[in-house]
Amino acid sequence: MKVSSRALPWLLLAxxxxxxxxxxxxxxxxxxxxxxxxxxxxxxxxxxxxGFGNYVAVLNDPMFWESLGHSVVWVVVSVALQFGLGLATAxxxxxxxxxxxxxxxxxxxxxxxxxxxxxxxxxxxxxFNLGLLNQIGVRMGLLDxxxxxxxxxxxxxxxxxxxxxWQGFPFFAVTLLAGLQAIPREHYEAASIDGASTFASFVHxxxxxxxxxxATAxxxxxxxxxxxxxxxxVMTGGGPGTTTHTLPLYAFLKxxxxxxxxxxSALAVVLTLLLLVVVIAYARRGMRDAPA
Amino acid sequence: xxxxxxxxxxxxxxxxxxxxxxxxxxxxxxxxxRPDEELTHSPVSLIPGALTxxxxxxxxxxxxxxxxxxxxxxVAVGAVTLGLLLSLPAAYxxxxxxxxxxxxxxxxxxxxxxxPVVLLVLPLFFLLRRLGLLDTYVALIAGHATFTLxxxxxxxxxxxxxxxxxxxxxAMIDGATGVQVLRLVILPxxxxxxxxxxxxxxxxxxxxxxFALMLAGRNVRTVTVALQMFIGENEIxxxxxxxxxxxxxxxxVVLFLFAQKHLVGGLTGGAVKG
Amino acid sequence: xxxxxxxxxxxxxxxxxxxxxxxxxxxTTVRWWYHFDDPKxxxxxxxxxxxxxxxxxxxxxxxxxxxxxxDYDTRLYTSIIAQNAPDAAMVKFNNLPRLMEMDALADLGxxxxxxxxxxxxxxxxxxxxxxxDGKRYYIPLQYVVLYLYVRQDWLAQKGVxxxxxxxxxxxxxKAMTEGDRWGFGLRGGAGGHDHWCSFVLGGGAKMExxxxxSPAALAANRWFIELYTKQKIIPPSAPNDGFQQIIANLKAxxxxxxxxxxxxxxxxxxxxxxxxxxxxxPRGPQGQGWTSFGDGSNAVLAQSKVQExxxxxxxxxxxxxxxxxxxxxxxxxxxxxxxxxxxxxQPKRFxxxxxxxxxxxxxxxQTAQTADFTRTVWPQTTQKALLGQISPDDMMGVFEKHYFx
Numbered sequence: 013m014k015v016s017s018r019a020l021p022w023l024l025l026a027x028x029x030x031x032x033x034x035x036x037x038x039x040x041x042x043x044x045x046x047x048x049x050x051x052x053x054x055x056x057x058x059x060x061x062x063g064f065g066n067y068v069a070v071l072n073d074p075m076f077w078e079s080l081g082h083s084v085v086w087v088v089v090s091v092a093l094q095f096g097l098g099l100a101t102a103x104x105x106x107x108x109x110x111x112x113x114x115x116x117x118x119x120x121x122x123x124x125x126x127x128x129x130x131x132x133x134x135x136x137x138x139x140f141n142l143g144l145l146n147q148i149g150v151r152m153g154l155l156d157x158x159x160x161x162x163x164x165x166x167x168x169x170x171x172x173x174x175x176x177x178w179q180g181f182p183f184f185a186v187t188l189l190a191g192l193q194a195i196p197r198e199h200y201e202a203a204s205i206d207g208a209s210t211f212a213s214f215v216h217x218x219x220x221x222x223x224x225x226x227a228t229a230x231x232x233x234x235x236x237x238x239x240x241x242x243x244x245x246v247m248t249g250g251g252p253g254t255t256t257h258t259l260p261l262y263a264f265l266k267x268x269x270x271x272x273x274x275x276x277s278a279l280a281v282v283l284t285l286l287l288l289v290v291v292i293a294y295a296r297r298g299m300r301d302a303p304a
Numbered sequence: 305x306x307x308x309x310x311x312x313x314x315x316x317x318x319x320x321x322x323x324x325x326x327x328x329x330x331x332x333x334x335x336x337x338r339p340d341e342e343l344t345h346s347p348v349s350l351i352p353g354a355l356t357x358x359x360x361x362x363x364x365x366x367x368x369x370x371x372x373x374x375x376x377x378x379v380a381v382g383a384v385t386l387g388l389l390l391s392l393p394a395a396y397x398x399x400x401x402x403x404x405x406x407x408x409x410x411x412x413x414x415x416x417x418x419x420p421v422v423l424l425v426l427p428l429f430f431l432l433r434r435l436g437l438l439d440t441y442v443a444l445i446a447g448h449a450t451f452t453l454x455x456x457x458x459x460x461x462x463x464x465x466x467x468x469x470x471x472x473x474x475a476m477i478d479g480a481t482g483v484q485v486l487r488l489v490i491l492p493x494x495x496x497x498x499x500x501x502x503x504x505x506x507x508x509x510x511x512x513x514x515f516a517l518m519l520a521g522r523n524v525r526t527v528t529v530a531l532q533m534f535i536g537e538n539e540i541x542x543x544x545x546x547x548x549x550x551x552x553x554x555x556x557v558v559l560f561l562f563a564q565k566h567l568v569g570g571l572t573g574g575a576v577k578g
Numbered sequence: 579x580x581x582x583x584x585x586x587x588x589x590x591x592x593x594x595x596x597x598x599x600x601x602x603x604x605x606t607t608v609r610w611w612y613h614f615d616d617p618k619x620x621x622x623x624x625x626x627x628x629x630x631x632x633x634x635x636x637x638x639x640x641x642x643x644x645x646x647x648x649d650y651d652t653r654l655y656t657s658i659i660a661q662n663a664p665d666a667a668m669v670k671f672n673n674l675p676r677l678m679e680m681d682a683l684a685d686l687g688x689x690x691x692x693x694x695x696x697x698x699x700x701x702x703x704x705x706x707x708x709x710x711d712g713k714r715y716y717i718p719l720q721y722v723v724l725y726l727y728v729r730q731d732w733l734a735q736k737g738v739x740x741x742x743x744x745x746x747x748x749x750x751x752k753a754m755t756e757g758d759r760w761g762f763g764l765r766g767g768a769g770g771h772d773h774w775c776s777f778v779l780g781g782g783a784k785m786e787x788x789x790x791x792s793p794a795a796l797a798a799n800r801w802f803i804e805l806y807t808k809q810k811i812i813p814p815s816a817p818n819d820g821f822q823q824i825i826a827n828l829k830a831x832x833x834x835x836x837x838x839x840x841x842x843x844x845x846x847x848x849x850x851x852x853x854x855x856x857x858x859x860p861r862g863p864q865g866q867g868w869t870s871f872g873d874g875s876n877a878v879l880a881q882s883k884v885q886e887x888x889x890x891x892x893x894x895x896x897x898x899x900x901x902x903x904x905x906x907x908x909x910x911x912x913x914x915x916x917x918x919x920x921x922x923x924q925p926k927r928f929x930x931x932x933x934x935x936x937x938x939x940x941x942x943x944q945t946a947q948t949a950d951f952t953r954t955v956w957p958q959t960t961q962k963a964l965l966g967q968i969s970p971d972d973m974m975g976v977f978e979k980h981y982f983x
Binding site for chain 1: 310314315317318321322324325326328329331332344346347348350389390391393394396397398401403406407409410411413414415416417418419420421422423424426427428431446447449450451453454455457458459461462463465466467482483486496497499500503504507510511513527528531532535540545546548549552553555556557558560561564565567568
């Protein structure tokens, strides 16, 4: 059977597209539609159409802007740290040493744990009275007195970021490690014949070879971290006050605890649009240099 | 000298990273083998004063954790299989074919994934109820595989992008069809990428909570839902929770211990040369 | 319809004895949702006992994760909206306004009035379980009342008496605060409104228009916030502390008092022995007081096609022996008068403090605002006030606006 090369890509894409349309696109469309209504979960009979009313309200909502600010810090700082640590780990795990296999397997432990466990364990380790970190810090003289990490506005965000970095850096380590395998060994050999230092061959061989995977991994992780709320929900619930109150958390609390599903949906749509801007900027830069 | 450099330059920093990665897990493991009264002792003793397996025994004998592990395994393996089956051809199409709407479609896959899932659960619940799939393996497998699909396709595409196109062009010239190229040329070379995407799919499914809570729960109950049962309204069962938390990381680690053997470089290099 | 009236008139008989039915009929299945704090507790034995006495019924019990209340509620509301709700479910007062607006609940009034077990539940409990519209949708199942845990051994050392008033509470708190030890473990994270209510609603604020910003209300709230900011009898971690922290801190000897209920009493005694006791939460300056009634009820869902069968199951769970057995699983207190007489699950002093708290036991208004208040508005606003980001008076202003516009 010969399939025309015109139809082939579509045939290859069809199953993935069908699944996405049915299970993702349809619910997204429904939520979009709901965001144009005044949907209060416990008033199923009265859901008047309000047009862009929810969106106008979102833009005039100071809590929205505050949450957006927190989201930006949360995403930028935590993704940068995860990436840095993950890249370093991948490079180290790509070298040859006796216990490499075990090291590779063990490094994914944080990633392999459910968020609720991660949230509770870090909450406990950071605890003011019974936390391991305060105890070690005080004993080693790093801290004068225990610090209530999660209850102080100046440390709470750093504390939840620490937890998400711990959870996320193995993702970068594994994806970048796999990406490193695609770089032909000859390129390194050629570089070392030219007398390049380790650092030079990293800049001129490793980074360019890894660039597509780095770009994809960064983008995917950014989207994931932007939408993730479970660690924050478990560790601080957005507090103290509103110090760690991010956009997806706000959308979640509004839609479910506040039962205002229409407003929560509008918040979610705005968050998606904001992410879309970032992705389009990326796609314009990153996809142009793909082999045509 | 070379040994020392390897030790200082590679093994020491890695030990540091592993200490960071494993520290909280080890702390959890140590908590799970302590008697309850030690858990709230102040100051905390680093070394358990007494060892007990009572929490692990309770976990496996008096809760449904063991069968929940099995449910999670079925769902995760199913999601990995389905996810790879869907994403591999799609990624191949994106990487190797130029067709109208390609870029738009690719971005589309990402866009749908930017939407916070907490707001999609209600419509999904309706949909699966209409299809009669609530509380089945199929519901969770399809849900997990589909919602990780964008990530899988994008990651896989960038791995296939890394395979020199000369290879499949050569095969094409020899008369291979597109599907044959995918099977005979791309597939063997993209194994590291499949390992990375596969482990990603496995972990994403393994750790997923919201769908597992809302779209299943009685006939199919995954470990994430089971662990949540240890957090009551007025009580957290630390012993059970830490015992469960310790165990729950193991399948992915063991899986990766075997799979990581395929993360070896130089394959493509050799192939290009030949 | 005919069948329903017939059954309603014979409910008492139905609850007690199985109805003679043509044999070989397939039993009616009742889906029931529950949540227990202890994952090792299973209602299987109760279900079997019920099914043995009622061979025409089959109970399908589903445990639903509590998830701080959010998970349970989310599942319940979703299933109702999607017409996939269980026939009966454990519910809380704070669900009631929303469930009523959704017309999700069956009116149990007639069933209750014809039920033999009604008299075994105190009038106080029935009063609390009557909805704002006068109907009865909930049947009492379990309860707790919040009281004050106190380290009586510490107080004895200092020669300070057990606190009964706000002033005595402050004195006791100051006496016990020293070094890395604090007088009171305040729950400042989600769910901590219970602590706040005891001191502020108990201190003169009222849940009515203007009642949260009256001079008495503002003064009571300032006094409450100053326990943290000025008197410093509360550990610095309070703004993020949940129930596990306040209990662990008390057990570990880092705090001398906290507000919780009898569900944690056995744990406390295991850790602290006779050093720990409980008293009703302190009374305000004018002798008034407020403590949180921790409710737990069953409801029958309106969309159930087997409402009578569901009622028989939930009614049976609230009868003497079954209810005692149920509460041994759930870790709370039986609602039956006969069961309470023989209650020996916790040491007597904790049951005394529970019963002694009943006169001031109350719940937040059963309006649609309360769920969002306890989950979001209270913790966010109170934490800001504790941290000095807003004034205590502004905090009360936010609450007033949330409840009364």
